[in-house]
Amino acid sequence: DSDSKGSRGSSDTGGDGGESRISFSTSSEEEEEEGGTGDGRNGTRNGKPKPPRANWREKENRRGGGVGNNRKGITGRNTGQAISRTQLLKRPLVPSPPKPAPPQLERHVVRPPPHSPEPDSLPLDGGTDHVMQRGVWLSVFRHLGQKELCVCMRVCRTWNRWCCDRRLWTSIDLSRRKSITPPMLSGIVRRQPIRLDLSWTNISEKQLTWLIHRLQGLKELLVCGCTWSAVSSLCTASFPCLSLLDLGWVQGMKTSHLRELLSPPSSDCRTVVPDPRGRLPSLSELRLCGLEIGDSALRLLLRHTPRLHRLDLSHCVQLTDHGIHILTAASTLRDSLTHLNLTGCHRLTDQSLAFFKRCPHLQLVDLRSCRLLTSEGFQKLLQDPPSDPDGKPFQCAEDQVLSRES
Known part of the structure; x- marks a missing residue:
């Protein structure tokens, strides 16, 4: 079709000079539509009268190739891409990991230790108790500073309780x-x-x-x-x-x-009796x-x-x-x-x-x-x-x- 269209030369382009038409289809219907601009605007092409214009819906239904085929080809090539994009959109969004919260104050209740933390003696591995009682240990701990007391708290659970005695942290x-x-x-x-x-x-x-x-x-x-x-x-x-x-x-x-x-x-002050x-x-x-x-x-x-x-x-x-x-x-x-x-x-x-x-x-x-x-x-x-x-x-x-x- 493109060769026959090119052979018609200036008759197809009418009086528009060298203006070219770019189209993705060369079906007979489109040639008939362009025929009115062919032989001196007389409504004929090669001596034949122009058929009446059909409805555009009927033309689309009669098309079996041309633009329809090209569109199908383009659609076919993009089908995989369209499906993949749809699938990506349907996938659930993965939430980003939460940001680490800034350091806040303690929300739980901090209870002070008792005046005399238990136990009264230091248990040993053999099942017996140490000879020195708690009062003797506390009298030794009183000669230590804050850093030394923190070190002693890491020895065992018993020392951890004794070193938290409020008498050592006045x-x-x-x-x-x-x-x-x-x-x-x-x-x-x-x-x-x-x-x-x-x-x-x-x-x-x-x-x-x-x-x-x-x-x-x-x-x-x-x-x-x-x-x-x-x-x-x-x-x-x-x-x-x-x-x-x-x-x-x-x-x-x-x-x-x-x-x-x-x-x-x-x-509004937090006191019982102002x-x-x-x-x-x-x-x-x-x-x-x-x-x-x-x-x-x-x-x-x-x-x-x-x-x-x-x-x-x-x-x-x-x-x-x-x-x-x-x-x-x-x-x-x-x-x-x-x-x-x-x-x-x-x-x-x-x-x-x-x-x-x-x-x-x-x-x-x-x-x-x-x-x-x-x-x-x-x-x-x-x-x-x-x-x-x-x-x-x-x-x-x-x-x-x-x-x-x-």
């Missing part, structure tokens, strides 16, 4: 650790220490919140150098037994944060060195820490003479204060020296590195008689360090 020091892990927190809760040092660590607020609600017998807590975002978790609980709190150099802590920490707990005196009613030593607090912070101490004996305000550069006047005003704190550290408070002058005579039980005042204090002011303080007739005068033990006998 103080736990994790200061300057690079990271605080959940196993560390679980170990702290199991041992129930009295003193816990977390200074200069990266402990988070979630970790500290989980920890403090499980250490009801904690008496000394050191969080020096931590961030306020972590230390703010102390505002969610009450500490009736806490006697020492170290908040020195806490990053971002100001007077408003100290007010939130010392104020009485709210109704103490109207504050969260720290039994606090006897408070360390606030290096904080950005002013004179108004000392009013909070008068109100919420009436039993304070030792106060560290070193390097609080915003304190002035007015703050010392507030601190030594008539209050229960003035009568209970025994040690006061004001090292590096550059705004204090000789006027503040006379205020220290108001505190009857004050034994030591550290005023080193206070630039505005003069030797004349110290001499005047030492020469003046005490305000209390029964009180004893101050003495200058070291340079700019005042001391007085109790």
